[in-house]
Amino acid sequence: MSSRERRRAETRHTIQRHAIRLFVDRGYDATTVNDVATAAGVSAMTVYRHFATKEDLVLYDEFDQQAAATITEQPADEPLVVRIARTLAATYDQAIADREFHLARLRLMISTPALQARHLDSQYATQEALVGAICAGSQDPALEFQARAAVSACLGVVHVALLRWAAEDGEPELRELFGEAFTATFGHGF
Template sequence: MSLRDRQRAETRHRIQRQAIKLFVDRGYDATTVNDVAAAAGVSAMTVYRHFPTKEDLVLYDDFDQLAAATISELPATGSPTDRIGRTVLATFDLASTHDRELLLDRLRLMISTPALQARHLDSQYRLQEAFVTGIDDPTAEFQTRAAAGAVLGVAYTALLRWAAEDGESSLPELFREAFTSTFGQSL
């Protein structure tokens, strides 16, 4: 990553952290993009350059790219359900140890804010597409798409439980438990 790319990523991360902090403290609807810009020490135009909509301040992440990269790095064995499950597990392992509080705050906002609930479905669709692209088997596209939808439903259930328990449990273990109870196989 070049210096310029690192600086852009750091600015994007700083803006998002400040936005989520304000949304948690003041409420999503009560916080403006100008409030976020002031807290992050940037202009409103800089906020919009990194996050085209207010919803993106909460929903933006690199999970689509991370999932596509992870699924292509894992052994290409097993059913699409197993491969996608292993990818989600690896992503949860990483996400729950890196910026755990940020992830928990983002999740709580997604659960409690109607505008974010609707947009969250868009991000789920993009993640499903990342899995289909990552497996890249045109003969099994329908099966892969169905498996991705089912595994993402299991992942969402684990995330809801993790948020309800204030992040006290292990997110990867909750996912493993939900996956096993749904598909009858362990990861």
């Protein structure tokens, strides 16, 4: 990553952290983009340069790219659902390194009507990224169908685990909840 890209990522991270804090403290609807800009020490134009919409201040992450890269590292001889489950668990392990920040983001996504539909759009984008990575270089419609079904099922399982994780204030560990949810759904963990 170049120094310019690094500064851009740091600015985006700073803006998003201030946005999440303000949304939690004041409420999503009561907080304006100008409030976020002031808290982050940047202009509103800078906020919009990094986040096209107010919703993106909560929803933005690099999960899709990380998941797509991680699935290609999984052993191809393992069942597809196991590869997807391991990918999602590994990607979430990286994504939730800052537990409190990600719990706050998740709670906002769950509880804020303006974010709920966009959160589903985000899940669809994750599905497309994973299906694309699984099917890269293939024109096999059967593989695409299998990948789409498996990814959709796994994302549903992960969503249920995330809801419980948020409801229980980040306890137990998210990976443990993933294991329980995958075992309940598929009869085995990952």
